[in-house]
Amino acid sequence: MDKKGKPLPGANVFLKGTYDGTTSDSEGIFNFKTIEKDTAILSATYVGFEISEKNIGLNGKEVLHNFRLEESANELNTVVITAGAFEASDEKRMAMLKPLDIVTTAGAAADITGAIQFLPGAQRVGEQEGLFVRGGSGQETKVVIDGMIVQNPFFSSLPDVQQRGRFSPFMFKGASFSTGGYSAQYGQALSSVLLLNTTDKASNNGLGISLNLANAGLNYDYASKNQSISAVAYYGNLKPLFALVKQNVDWLHEPEFKGTSLTYRLKPTKHGVLKVYGMYSDSRLSVNSKNPSTDSGRMKLDLKNRNAFMTSTYSDQWADGKWLLNSGFSYSRNKDNMSFDAINFDRFDARTQARLVLTRLLAGNNSVLFGGETHAINLQNGVDGRLYRLKDHYTAIFAESEIYVTRQLAGRVGVRGEYLSLLNRFNVAPRLSFAYKTGKFSQVSLAAGQFYQNPDYRYSYMNKNLNFERADHLILNFQIIKNQRTFRFETFYKNYAQLVREFTGEVFDADPYRFPWGPTNNQGDGYAKGFDFFWRDQKTIKNFDYWVTYSYVDSKRLFQQFQESATPTFISNHNISLITKKWFEKIQTSFNMTYAFTSGRPYYNPNNKVFLSDRTPAVHNVSIQSSKLASIKGNLVIFYASIDNILNTKNVFTYRYTTDGKTRYSVGPQSYRSFFIGTQIMLSKKAKVDKNDL
């Protein structure tokens, strides 16, 4: 029987080293005869349990024994540390999402960040790119691919235009979205990290064609026994799409972009994996944007961007998996040639980084790791003829240990030390996580820690004496995952300290194009607190998957130009998302619908004595998406179509005022109701083809 006294039918009970034994019956009772003599070892084994043995004497008499078997460690009896992290992975059992979920979410436009915005803890800010997590700005979240920080994860930012991520979600086998309290292995992000892990092997052999209203692309995969190579090339032009979808923006040159990428993977030894990824992209656009601070009320914005990024990682293990190595090297280079009317604003940034992490696995699921990383960052900003330059060297070392006190109680303790040459400062940050299994399917966990980030580099051009900005997190989480249903509740408190404040001596300047010029210090502070719910059900209705999330945030800060503490403009107190997906087996089609609600955000009104007390109306967005699989002449073809903002809601993200403060105009999405269609064709010779591109 097991520890609780429940009988175990089907257990194997035998004399070790002999053929004598039997299988226990439905009541867990076993009975067998032997001709062995003297002494023997009576063993009992059962699937999922530890083996149990007893020395017995054989002298002709009946021997009675009651075995109590111990369950082996498995997902139902062993706790997993999850506070502050949302896993999307095929491999981890505690994963809340699979990578397929990210791609099939309506309204996400197959963009990873787009899909993450529908998870608890994320706030939707329609006119800016980035992940806004739990009261943090988009700058406070870092995107990390295979352990390496990505310098430019999004296409170049333009005021009031939300840009997409540069990376296709199909590159990744898993994503972990941290909503705070993340591991000591990562740093330089006050709010959260989005950890993306690339796939280990190419998915199909052969040529694929991608065609949609925005771009045309080719991808080619080749895999042999221990190496594989994938190549992608694409050209995009949004002119045809914008001719069909009514735009709220006056385009002078619709976005045009082209690029190519190459991925090479090699398995040089039994466990070693080398991955090299290189990408180059080129884009340009020109728009006549609304700007109340000019006489005409308009400003011509021109942007040309070139971006190159290369990353290579090597991972390996020794001593039968006891030692793990993860190492990486990356280089990225980004150049923006921008002009606002006749004035040039050029930006250049380059980042070189190297990273090494060694993990030692100990008995009983325990582990300890230590590692370090070093980065060289080179920034240049050309502002109206003047060139600002910055060179920074960032180094960090970290150590962390995961300890299972019992199977029900686990803790993760870490510490991270960082040095930034630009500020000539050190910091040491502790990180802590605990998890306790409250039942077979449920657990509670806690995460806490200190997080440092260098201040916005634009401040550092003028003031080299600034200090790190800091956030202290405390997060509590409770979750149940049972029968393909998930319920998760999380509450948090964040304390912000050492935030940069700028003293201009003038009235608040809401111009999104302004470059900070006033004296600065680290006297700013703030807080963010709130909670969120997540409920997902994949079982009740067949082939139907839905999830609902509600997030609440209350936050105030005294930072940037603020002269008093106020709720920043990127905060919406309430965010609700409802995501539904249905798969129709007979016609091999999926149909997905999403509803997103974002409550009003503060905006600056020069006529209101109370700073940032006005709120925009709430934003509603209903979108639908559908994908169909078909086989045409033996080739797998995927068709997809989506309609965003199907109710044509005239959403407003924020308001701006003319310099005289008399006229207010709205900033909203580039288009209201819009649609998109496309197809992916796999010209594959092999039988197994790619279903993940749904």
Add this chain to the structure above:
Amino acid sequence: MKKLLTTSLLTLLSMVSVFAQNEKYVQAMTASIELLDKVDKAKNDPVELQGIANRFERIATAETKEWLPRYYAAYCYTLMGLSGNSIADKDKYLDKADGLLKEAETLAGKPSDEILIMKAYAAQIRLAADAMNRWQKYGALFTENIDAAKAVNSDNPRIYYLEGSSLFFTPEEYGGGKKVAKPLLEKAVAKFAAFKPQSSISPQWGRMEAEWMLSQTN
């Protein structure tokens, strides 16, 4: 002379005891294999299979150098992986099968087509437990093991049965279906007819399954 007689007598006696032990082993294996053959492969009753798996495991702990009992025990657990109540249960059986096949591989020494085929079969059933999320990893593992088995012995009929059954259950949109499976199943049936097992207790399963599946493709 006397020494020679004693030596040869001792040698003869030791050979007899070795044969006796081998005979016990062969007897136990044959009996257990017979029980395994009797299992209704359409139902794969886990209670029945657990009892047979336990028999093979007992033989395995007694015969620490034989890979066959471990192979057959893994076969039982692989079949149980088809009938578990939840993904977690199926994985528990398949984890057990994986462990036993690892032991079998080490004992066999050189690559064995039968063990590689069983590894492919286990990968196929692992995939079937959660196809939407596992087809990528376990599909690749299946192909890897089948290809390795072909390299050792391309006449093994079970290779073609597994390839055929994999296509049989793959939807047409992904390049599968009954039509594509048919030629492979025909090849399997032909190879089964020509197959001669190495010993009375070497793996011979799959002929009935291949013939039944082939009949379904018409």
